[in-house]
Every structure is written in C-alpha cells, then in structure tokens.
Amino acid sequence: xxDIKWIRENAEAFDRGLKNRGMDPASAQAIALDDERRAILxxxxxxxxxxxxxxxxxxxxxxxxxxxxxxxxxxxxxxLKGVISTGEDDERRVDQTIETLLAALPNTPLDDxxxxxxxxxxxxxxxxxxxxxxxxxxxxxxxxGEALGLMDFETxxxxxxxxxxxxxxxxxxxxxxxGQFMLDVHTTENGYTEVNPPLLxxxxxxxxxANLPKFAEDLFQTKxxxxxxxTAEISLTNLVRESILDESDLPKRFTACTPCxxxxxxxxxxxxxxxxxxxxFAKVEMVSITTADKGIAEHERMTAAAEDILxxxxxxxxxxxxxxxxxxxxxxxxxxxxxxxxxxxxxREISSCSVCGxxxxxxxxxxxxxxxxxxxxxxxxxxxxxxxxxRTLIAVLENYQQADGSIVIPEVLxxxxxxxxxxxxxxx
RNA sequence: GGAGAGAUGGCUGAGUGGUCGAAAGCACCGGAUUCGAAAUCCGGCGUACGGGCAACCGUACCGGGGGUUCGAAUCCCCCUCUCUCCGCCA
Numbered sequence: 167x168x169d170i171k172w173i174r175e176n177a178e179a180f181d182r183g184l185k186n187r188g189m190d191p192a193s194a195q196a197i198a199l200d201d202e203r204r205a206i207l208x209x210x211x212x213x214x215x216x217x218x219x220x221x222x223x224x225x226x227x228x229x230x231x232x233x234x235x236x237x238x239x240x241x242x243x244x245x246l247k248g249v250i251s252t253g254e255d256d257e258r259r260v261d262q263t264i265e266t267l268l269a270a271l272p273n274t275p276l277d278d279x280x281x282x283x284x285x286x287x288x289x290x291x292x293x294x295x296x297x298x299x300x301x302x303x304x305x306x307x308x309x310x311g312e313a314l315g316l317m318d319f320e321t322x323x324x325x326x327x328x329x330x331x332x333x334x335x336x337x338x339x340x341x342x343x344x345g346q347f348m349l350d351v352h353t354t355e356n357g358y359t360e361v362n363p364p365l366l367x368x369x370x371x372x373x374x375x376a377n378l379p380k381f382a383e384d385l386f387q388t389k390x391x392x393x394x395x396x397t398a399e400i401s402l403t404n405l406v407r408e409s410i411l412d413e414s415d416l417p418k419r420f421t422a423c424t425p426c427x428x429x430x431x432x433x434x435x436x437x438x439x440x441x442x443x444x445x446x447f448a449k450v451e452m453v454s455i456t457t458a459d460k461g462i463a464e465h466e467r468m469t470a471a472a473e474d475i476l477x478x479x480x481x482x483x484x485x486x487x488x489x490x491x492x493x494x495x496x497x498x499x500x501x502x503x504x505x506x507x508x509x510x511x512x513x514r515e516i517s518s519c520s521v522c523g524x525x526x527x528x529x530x531x532x533x534x535x536x537x538x539x540x541x542x543x544x545x546x547x548x549x550x551x552x553x554x555x556x557r558t559l560i561a562v563l564e565n566y567q568q569a570d571g572s573i574v575i576p577e578v579l580x581x582x583x584x585x586x587x588x589x590x591x592x593x594x
Numbered sequence: 595g596g597a598g599a600g601a602u603g604g605c606u607g608a609g610u611g612g613u614c615g616a617a618a619g620c621a622c623c624g625g626a627u628u629c630g631a632a633a634u635c636c637g638g639c640g641u642a643c644g645g646g647c648a649a650c651c652g653u654a655c656c657g658g659g660g661g662u663u664c665g666a667a668u669c670c671c672c673c674u675c676u677c678u679c680c681g682c683c684a
Contacts, residue, residue: 203643204643204644207643207644207653207654208644208645210653210654211643211644211645211652211653211654212652212653214652214653214654215652215653217664217665218653218665220664220665221612221664221665222612222613222665223664224612224664224665236664237664239664240664241664242664243664243665244664247664409604410604412604412622535604535622542604542641
C-alpha cells in the first residue's frame with residue numbers, strides 16, 4: 167500500500183516503478199483523487215468549525231434566556247447540516263476510491279533491481295557448489311520415491327485428487343528431519359524465534375501481506391471465510407499488525423515450519439508430475455521486522471541464512487536477483503535461490519527472499535517509535551523461505567541418489583533420522 | 595449450538611447529553627534532588643488529515659456504519675470483533 171503523500175512527492179519514481187513492472191502510470195489519477203479529497207475536506211471542515219462555534223453560542227444564548235438568538239443560530243446550524251452530511255459522504259466515497267486504487271498497485275522496485283519482463287531477465291548473483299557427477303543417468307525424484315515404495319501419488323489422488331502426495335516411512339521422516347534441521351539452524355544460529363502460528367487466517371491478515379484483494383484465486387478458503395495460508399509469511403508478518411513497537415525491540419525475527427496451501431489456479435499443465443508443485447507442502451519461513459535503514463542489510467542476512475541451509479546439505483545452488491517483471495506484488499527486491507536438480511538437469515526455485523519496505527506494514531498498521539526523535543514510523547518487513555521443505559526433499563533425493571536407487575542421507579540430517587545413513591535400495 | 599458481558603489514548607482504566615481529546619495510574623521524556631543511582635518532587639507526553647516558512651491554527655477520531663439532538667464517548671438501531679458461562683468435540 168502506498169502513502170498518497172509519497173506519491174505526490176515522488177510521482178515520477180512511482181510511475182517509473184509501475185512502468186518497470188509493465189503497468190500504466192497511476193500518479194496523475196491518484197493525485198487528482200487526492201486533490202478532490204482535499205477540496206472536499208476543506209469545505210467540510212469549514213462547515214464543521216462553524217457548526218461547532220454556533221452550537222457553543224446556542225448554549226450560551228439559552229443560558230441567558232436569549233431565545234431569539236438561539237433560534238437564529240439553530241436555523242443556521244440546520245442549514246449547515248446538509249453541507250456537512252454531503253461532505254462526509256463525499257469524503258468517504260473518495261477515500262474508498264483512493265484506497266481501492268492504491269490497494270491494487272504493486273510495490274516500487276528498488277533502483278538496483280534489473281528491469282525486465284520475465285524470468286529470462288533475472289540476474290545471476292552467484293553460483294555456489296558443484297552439481298554432482300553421475301556415472302549413470304540420474305532419475306527424477308518421483309521415479310526414485312515411487313521405486314522405493316515410499317512416495318505414492320496414486321493413493322493421494324484417491325483421497326484428495328491431483329497435486330497431492332503420500333509419503334511414508336523413511337521419506338516421511340526425511341521431510342520431518344529437514345524441517346527440524348532448518349528450524350534448529352535458524353533458531354540457534356540466526357536469531358529467529360520459533361513460532362507455531364495459525365494456518366487459517368482472516369481477510370484482514372491476508373490483506374495485510376497483500377495476498378488480498380488481488381490474489382484471492384490463488385488461495386483456498388473455508389466456508390466460514392477463513393483463508394488457508396499459502397505461506398507462513400501471512401501469519402508471521404501479521405504478528406506485529408496494529409501495534410507500535412519500540413525501536414530497541416527491533417529487529418524481530420520469526421520462523422515457523424508450516425504446511426502451505428495453494429490453489430495453483432492458472433498453473434494447469436505446469437509441473438504436473440511429482441512433488442514440485444502441490445496444493446499442500448511444508449515450508450520453513452523466515453520473517454524479519456525492522457526499520458527502513460536496516461532493510462537491505464537484513465535482506466542480505468536472510469538470504470545468506472537460506473543459502474547456508476543448502477550449503478550444509480551439500481546441495482549446489484545459484485542465487486538470482488529477480489527482475490521487475492518477475493517480482494512479487496509486495497516486494498521491493500527479491501532474491502530467488504535455485505537448487506540444482508540432477509533429475510531435471512536444471513536449477514529450480516527453492517527459496518524466495520523479499521524485502522517489502524513499508525508496503526505491508528502500512529496495510530497492517532504496524533509501526534515503531536524511534537529511539538531518537540519523535541513520532542511513529544512504519545516498520546519494514548521481510549520474508550523468505552528457509553527453505554521450501556518439499557522441494558528440499560526432492561533435491562536431497564535427486565542429488566544423493568545412487569545407481570541402485572538408494573539414497574544417501576546427508577550428514578547433517580542423520581541425527582534427525584535416528585542415525586540412518588541411507589535409505590535402502592528398493593527390492594528388485 | 596444456547597445464554598450473557600464488553601470494545602475509551604503505548605498499557606490499565608474512569609467517564610450516561612455541552613465546560614471531554616477525554617480523570618487517574620503505569621510506561622516514556624525533560625528538570626529538581628544525589629558523588630552517582632534508587633526513591634521522591636515538578637513539568638511534559640495521542641493519532642490522522644488540512645492550512646502555515648514557522649510558532650501555531652483548524653477538523654476528525656472513545657471498534658465500524660446509520661439515527662435522535664442546536665450539540666453524542668455518553669441515548670437508539672445495525673454490523674464487526676473480543677471475552678465469560680453452559681453444551682458438544684480434539
């Protein structure tokens with residue numbers, strides 16, 4: 167959500183941001199509406215001031231038994247009533263129009279974000295680790311999992327339909343191990359507080375992170391009106407909604423491992439096989455709440471925390487700086503981390519870390535009191551996956567597969583697997 | 595599912611028609627006192643919008659919307675949310 171004052175003072179930057187995202191400029195319309203609002207407000211306030219003054223005089227006149235004066239003043243106030251009532255209606259209407267306009271506009275990309283149309287214009291930031299070499303043709307994760315008899319799409323579809331999976335035995339445990347490992351690293355080494363948040367949220371929470379009103383079709387909704395979270399970003403970021411924090415309490419860092427639910431409307435035909443794109447998946451989310459001047463540093467820190475998980479798992483990856491056309495709605499700047507998948511012979515997204523500036527906090531009314539100076543300011547919010555657990559499982563299977571179909575367990579996960587060193591080859 | 599209570603400033607909490615943007619306490623800020631600190635005392639301390647170079651002025655805001663009234667935190671209606679008790683359930 168934009169601040170209309172900021173748009174007034176930075177109309178050019180605002181329109182450039184929209185243009186870079188492939189949208190039409192909107193500053194002229196927004197400012198015109200705001201001009202209208204100010205004009206209405208001026209008239210309304212004059213009328214209200216006169217009414218307030220007259221009402222006081224009426225009180226005085228009545229106290230002095232000056233009935234004539236009181237009657238005259240009352241007539242005047244009666245006239246003002248219509249002006250005030252119309253003014254209030256007009257103001258509400260214009261406010262609503264402005265709100266609707268602004269709520270549908272995406273955040274302004276930072277200056278160092280490459281301008282581009284789609285993922286082909288993303289910039290490579292770094293490549294870390296070497297893709298493993300195989301002396302056989304590496305399989306895709308679903309081939310491996312199904313051969314092990316521990317990954318069952320058929321049964322899942324009987325229960326829930328397409329885009330669901332049943333994991334069993336060592337694979338079910340591997341998913342749990344991955345989530346635990348990630349949480350342990352983030353809580354003990356990266357300063358994040360573990361949270362077990364609600365998975366069903368209200369309109370206002372989803373609006374706060376800007377999943378609503380524009381992206382309702384991507385979400386599942388219960389018949390009572392709750393939204394199933396598509397990411398714990400919603401729950402964790404809204405932890406600070408409608409509050410005023412002290413700057414000395416910042417930054418706040420939250421992490422959670424939760425199921426995520428996505429309708430995947432509009433992605434029909436994409437990644438139809440396997441666990442890459444599911445209606446339900448586990449993800450460890452990181453959310454940081456800080457001040458505007460610390461946002462960029464926090465963004466780098468968060469991205470490093472996500473990358474560190476991959477490094478420890480011995481998985482090769484590359485980090486991309488998303489271009490303007492590929493960035494999320496609320497983001498000012500986003501890094502995607504892509505893990506190497508031998509079975510697909512490709513890098514695939516496994517984490518996305520974004521800094522959102524004040525875009526979400528304005529929607530949530532989340533503010534802080536600066537240690538120096540006065541007033542309150544909006545917080546800066548960041549979110550990132552650290553990591554998508556389901557896709558990490560895929561990466562482990564494909565990168566650690568052996569010729570016989572067995573899977574070596576990465577060292578760091580073994581304590582979480584009861585010491586298990588590998589998932590045995592399928593019986594032949 | 596049934597019954598009831600409530601929503602006031604950063605927090606707690608008074609306030610049932612004008613003198614209320616709102617008592618008091620806490621928290622916070624400044625000062626006095628002290629070698630320093632605690633305690634104590636004095637003073638300050640809401641948000642948003644509009645106008646003004648500024649000091650400052652105006653308007654709105656006591657959950658949201660509507661109504662009554664010359665005038666509403668206060669009375670009436672609707673909505674939203676929160677809590678309590680009973681029942682049911684993990």
